[in-house]
Structure formats: C-alpha cells, structure tokens
Amino acid sequence: MSHAVQWVRSLIFVVNIYAMMGIMGIVFFPWAVISRRGALTACHTWCRWVRWTARWMVGLRTEVRGTPPADEVLIAAKHQSFLDIILIFGAVPAGKFIMKRELMWAPVIGQYALKIGCVPVDRGKRSQAIKRMVTDVAKGRQQPGQLIIYPQGTRIAPGVKAPYKVGTGVLYEELGQDCVPVAANVGVFWPRKGIMRKPGTAVVEFLPRIPAGRSRPEFMAQLEDEVETASVRLMKEAGFDPEG
Template identity: 85%
Template sequence: MSAAVQWLRSLVFVGQIYVMMVVMGIVFLPWALVSRHGALAACHMWCRWVRWTARWMVGLRTEVRGTPPTDEVVIAAKHQSFLDIILIFGAVPAGKFIMKRELMWAPVIGQYALKIGCVPVDRGKRSQAIKQMVSDVARGRQDPGQLIIYPQGTRIAPGVKAPYKVGTGVLYDELGQDCVPVATNVGVFWPRKGILRKPGLAVVEFLPRIEAGMARMDFMAQLEQEVETASDRLMREAGFDPDKVQGDR
C-alpha cells in the first residue's frame, strides 16, 4: 500500500473517531448527567469503537497485556500518543485522570471528564499543582477507581528520553496506594502529532504492581527502570530501535 493511500485512510479514520466521540457523547449524555456509570459506559464504548475501526480502516491492531487492576491504585504509564490513553482507560473499570484545568470547559470532553472523576489542576504552578492533586484526589475517594497519571508529564516520542517528575512520587506517598506501571509502544504506529497511522500491533502492557510504602526516591527509580525497560522491549518487538534514536541525537 502506498504512503499516500495510507495517509488518506488515516485521515478518514481520525475524522470519524472524533465525529463518533461527539455522537456517542450526545447519545449517552442524559444517562451520564445522572450517573457516573453512564459516563464510564460511554467512554468505554468509544474506546472499543476506536480499536475496532483502527483494525480495519488503517490496519492497526491493538493488544492489552498483563493484568489491568480493578481496585483503587495509581497507574503510572508511559505516554506516547492518544492511543495509550484509549487502551489503558478501556482496560480498567473506572479510570480517571489528572487533567489540565482548561479541559473542564471543552464541549463534551469536559463534562464527561468531570463525571468519571478526573481531577482538574493548574499545571502552570508546579508546587501548588502537586498539593492540589493530593488534596483533590484524596477528597475524590468516594468515587473509587484507578488514577491514571503520566510520570513524564507529556507525550514522549519513541526512543526519546525525558525525566520522570516528582509529582508521581508525591501522589504515591500521600495516597498510600499501590502503583501499577504501564509500558507501551503505541507511538511507533500512532504518533503524538500528525495524521498518518501505521499498520502493525500497538501494545500497552500492565506490569507487576509496586506495593505502597516504598521510600519516594526508591519508588521513582524502580518505576522509571521498569517502565522504560519494558517500553524499549515493546518498541523493539515492533521493529523500532530506541537506542538508535538516542544515538542519532
């Protein structure tokens, strides 16, 4: 298949998933407004739709490995593109995120994010944001679920190294919950920017949990080692050499 044809198929795929986000959001809205279960059901259905259409529209198969948690834990994941959000959220029963405060005002997305228990923070004020995250998450425990966070704070292209931020360690410390690391290779096929979606097998892998109670710095070191090692393995499995990227920089 030519690159031009794949790009056109990708364009149609990307367009329809956002159209379906609006359609499903409107259809489920009455239920979502009165029940968190309605909001979660809508979001899970949309995640399944994206995975199903990705397979036959652009040849992108997806796989979730490991054991997704069902109890109250912190999920600390490698973040390469929107696809890892979809796969991780779709695999757990009640996922929620720490999100930029401005997303609260986004049509459809903002209303659903608040209903499923997402925690809005002002990312422009780092120390205040960490304190607010701890306070808001603790107050939100009446809505049990899996708090999904991205220790590097943003999407990172495959093979690029970026530091793990201390906020993850603070949340692990203060909440006293186990942490489930997650590795991925999705950025090889679904980049953080652009339209092209490549065929292949995109994977997220839930790794063995890190139990609560470790010293903060020891926890951060173990988390980074496990997530980066497993993500590099998955990228090599997909035919991408992360070491070569570093060598070219």
C-alpha cells in the same frame, strides 16, 4: 503510492473517531449527567470503537497485556500518543486523570471528565491539585477508581529520552496506594502529531505492581527502570530499536 493510500485511510480514520466522539457524547449525555456509570460506559464504548475501526481502517491492531487493576491504585504509564490513553482507560473499570482546568469548559468533554472523576488543575499549580486530591481521598470525597498519570509529563516520541518528574513520587507517597506501571510501544504506529497511522500491533503492558510504602527515591528509580526497560522491549518487538 502505498504511503499516500495509507495517509488517506488514516485521515478517514481520524475523522471517524472524532465524529463518533461527538455522536456518542450526545447520545449518552442524558445518562452521563445523572450517573457516573453512564459517563464511564460512554467512554469505554468509544474506546472499543476506536480499537475496532483502527483494525480494519488502517490495519492497526491493539493489544493489552498483563493484568489491568480493578482496585483503587495509581497507574503510572509511558505516554507516547493518544492511543495509550485510549487503551489504558478502556482496560480499567474506573479510570480518571489529572486534567487541565480549561477542559472543564469544553462542551460535553468537560462534563464527562468531571463525571468520571478527573481532577481539574490550574496550569502551573499541579502541587496544589495533589494536596487537594490527597485531602479529598482522606475525607471520602474523591471518586474511587484508578488514577492514571504520566511520569514524564507529556507525550514522548519513541527513542527520545525525557526525565521522570517527581510529582509521581509525591502522589505515590501521599496517597499510600500501590502503583501499577504501564509500558507501551504505541508511538511506533500512532505518532504524537500528524495524521499518519501505520499498520502493525500497538501494545500497552500492565507490569507487576509496586507496593505502597517504598521511599520516594526507591520508588522513582524502580518505576523508571521497569517502564523504560519494558517499553524498549515492546518497541523492538514492533520493529523499532530506540537504542539504535
């Protein structure tokens, strides 16, 4: 019975966050159209709404550990569900993503994504996007902020192994910026797919930055070791043993 009740609460919560995404998107839209600050304020406000309602609707507390960066850096994060996107973006002042080009045409969402500085990418042409972004940074055309990427390329369920893709190393090398690794256990409570949200404490943790200038193989090895080790620790803290 308790499982059924939690599922219903989870359904109400999911409807709530997407409904509020639409409402806030429309309310903030006039400001967002003329100002990047307006777009960032709208997105940060929605992230706070999700965290607040998760706590009392489904019993899911959220915690951000470590020191979120405020300067222009690369953030390379563990990606387990939509929740880590919300927590990481909400913790930094000017987060941006590499996004699928199709999202540009999504009503409201596409306009917000472009305004906060997201970089649209054609499917299968990520390398071209990286080159263009490096050029834009060098020429001062790229919006300053924190570029958030996911080295494994997609959402990975807790306990599942997946390789770290070399594109992260290329970005680190070409941009010449420090990289801040981020670990997470959020998939234990908020899965990749489905409605169910479990009570507990979901955590993302900003780890010590990796300075610019490392070789690509050295950087990739350090990144994977630090993110995976910390993520395993957080998942065990949440009562899930990915090595068991």
